[in-house]
Amino acid sequence: MQILFRKLICCVVIFIPFVCAGQNITRGPYLQAGSKTSITIRWRTDVPTDSRVGIGTTAGSYPISVTDNNNVTEHIIQVSGLNPNTKYYYTTGTTSLVLQGDAQNFFVTAPADSSKRKITAAVFGDCGRNDNNYQTNSLARYQNYLQNNGLAAADLMLLLGDNAYPNGTDAEYTTGFFMPYENSILKNHILFPAPGNHEYANNAARQDDHNIAYYDIFTVPTGGQSGGIASNNEAYYSYDWGNIHFLSLDSYGEEDAGTTRLYDTNGTQVQWIKADLAANTKKWTIAYWHHPPYTMGSHNSDTENDLVAFREKFIQILERNGVDLILCGHSHNYERSYLLNGYYGNENSFSKASHTRDSSSGRYDGSTQSCPYTYKSGKYQHGTVYVVAGSAGASGSVQAGYPHNALPFAYNDGGxxxxxxxxxxxxxxxxxxxGVIADKxxxxxxxxxxxxxxxxxxNSINLRASWLGGYTWSNAAANRQIVVSPAANTTYTVKDSATNTCLQDTIAVKVFPANIAQHNKQNIKLYPVPGNDVLNLVLPDAASMDVTINIISLTGQTLQSTTSKTDNGGSTSIDISRLPANQQLLLKVYVRGIEQTAGFSIMR
Known part of the structure; x- marks a missing residue:
């Protein structure tokens, strides 16, 4: 009996540590390479196990199961076939045991391309250490902001590089990045990183061969699976989220057999950037990487050769293609520019009059010169805002004369x-x-x-202000959209109620008499309306035909008669410069003797 008892004790002592070791997640889980229909979920275990992810739209119920029967310590599970703009909860573990998963394990897939819903992104630069408690405090204040604004999590988490110090090793990522963030935001923020010089250990050989832990730790959408053009390179990639196009770039690693960096405009990375931006159709474009083209924080963009090169050689490519916002780290403070345009020189060459599209603070808070930056959509040089946000964990000194003349909204503090x-x-x-919102x-x-x-x-018509915010209409309404039914031509204005000076839409409602309205037919298209000196017509059913066009007053008098030939699209134009201004008229078109009628007006 004694012998049997000892054997049992021995078995227990040996067996328990083995079971416990095989059940421990030592890193993660964390979310990668999200899209409208897919997500990659990663985690690490202390011993090799198989992998299982459970997915569902209700916490506690996970009807979707994805497994991998290979025994590994680095678990990488891609889940596909998801619905856009949908919140999913998930668990991670083995095929026989859930190791981690609760109501805080969730993500929201990207919305449809046409979506206009709010997208949120949390940006952390140089976050891989905890100087002066910057890392701890910045994370806590960010979580407070979420709670105070009714947000469970941001859609995205962007990393601006130097995510682990000093050499970006796997062990440094464990202590400097995963341990501070994995139990809070990593399990419900979809992570899109960029590397910094510390990822490469500030090592020339690593710049060239990319043999660094960063590329083993992160899974990024190199194949265009999250939107954008495939880069086929883990160092840089793009992705879409709703109406936003993002580019994550590598400003330290070298390409083309160690001969080019991001500032070499003939290099592989920049050639991909050009192609990606040319294909981009999103309303918003945001690019981010580590090294800033402008800074007077812990680095000096006037004297450091790589920063000078980014400014002089590279950023104008982004500005020409309508990039709205550029985010960088590296300098351990916060700096933010005006809406800059065509400024590529040193600090002393900066001219507010010459190098800004708008020299407002952009704060939109009612203070002096604080109106928002405004411009039309499109891929043209409308101006770009530059932000250095390199103090989510790291602290540093600043240069003499700080802040930079072009980035006056600056704070040498963590955040x-x-x-x-x-x-x-x-x-x-x-x-x-x-916790203070120091800049906005x-x-x-x-x-x-x-x-x-x-x-x-x-009749009545809906009028809608062109912005999101507050509203003061000329008819005293305060909603974004109003319904009006004027009896005569009326002009309505709407101003932003926040300042009453920054924004104003003007909408002229022109009222046609009923006898014109009843003649308007969809098979005649006229432009411009109102007409001026030339009136263009499109007759879809009359391609390459001779047509007779009569213009008649409301009293029935024929004012002009013209014969014209349409092109193969049914288009033609007529000269109306001799007709009296400010008239409402009828247009009758005869095609093969069949009459078509529309109403229009002339305004000069």
Whole structure:
């Protein structure tokens, strides 16, 4: 009996540590390479096991199961076939045991390309150490911001490089990055990283061969599976989220057999960037990498050769292609520019008059010169805002004369950047480590509109302000959209109620008499309306035909008769410069003797 008892004790002592070791997650889980229909979930265990992820739209219920029967310590599970813009909960573990998963394990897939819903992104630069408690405090204040604003998590988490110090080793990632973040935000923020010089251990050989832990730790969408053009390179990639296009770039590693960096415009990375931006159709474009083209924080963009090269050789490519926002780290402070345009020189060469599209602070808070930056959408040089956000963990000194003349909105303190983008409005906030919103700025596109619309007498029409915010209409309404039914031509204005000076739409409602309205037919298209000196017609059913066009007054008098030949698309134009101005008229078109009628007006 004694012998048997000892054997049992021996078995227990040996067996328990083995079972416990095989059940431990030592890293993660964390979310990677998200898209509208897929996600990659990663975690690490202390001994090799098989892998299983459970997925469901309700916490506690996980009907979707994805498994990998290979025994590994680095678990990488891709889940596909998901629905866009959907919140999913998940668990991670083995095929026989759930190791981790609760109501805080969730993600939201990317919305449809046409979506205008709010997208949120948490930006952490140089976050891989805890100088002066910057890392601890910045994370806590960010979590407070989420809670205070009713947000469970940001859609995305962007890393600006130097995510682990000093050499970016796997062990340094464990202590400097995963341990601080994995139990809070990594399990519910989809992570899109960029590397910094510390990922490469500031080592020339590693710059060339890319033999660094970063590329083993992260899974990024190199094949274009999250949107954008495939880069086929883990160092740089792009992705889409709703109406935003993001580019994550590598500013330290070398390409082309160690001969080019990001500032070499003939290099592989920049050639891919050009192709990617040429294919981009999103309303917003945001690029991020580690080394800033402008800074006077812990680094000096006037004297450091690589920063000079980025500024002089590279960024104009992005500006020409309509990039709205550029985010960098490396310099351990916060700095933010005006809406810059065509500024590529040193600090002393900066001219506010010459190098800004808008020299407002952009804060949109009612203070002096604080209106939001506004411009039309499109891939043209409309101006770009530059942000250095390199103090989510690291602290440093600043240069003499700080801040940089072109980046006057600056704080030598810890913090992170929060982006919120909805439809045509972008808001950014620097959440300082003490919880204060130390800086903020707003960009709006396609606002301050002047439009003309037409209705028939007795009808109503919906008018809508072009921005998200507050509203004061000329008829005293306060909603974004109003319904009006004027009896005569009326001009309506709407201003932003926040300042009453920054934004204004003007909408002229032109009212056609009923006898014109009843003649308008969809098979005649006229432009411009109102007409001026030339009136263009499109007759889809009359391609390459002779047509007779009569213009008649409301009293029935024929004012002009013209014979014209349409092109193969049914288009033609007529000269109306001799007709009297400010008239409402009828246009009758005869094709093969069949009459078609439309109403129009002339305004000069």
């Amino acid at each position: 992170m950047l929060m982006l919120e983008i909805e439809d045509n409005r972008l808001d950014a906030r620097f959440i300082r480590q003490d 700025f707003t960009i709006m596109k396609d606002v301050n509109r002047r439009d003309t619309v037409y209705i028939a007498q007795g």
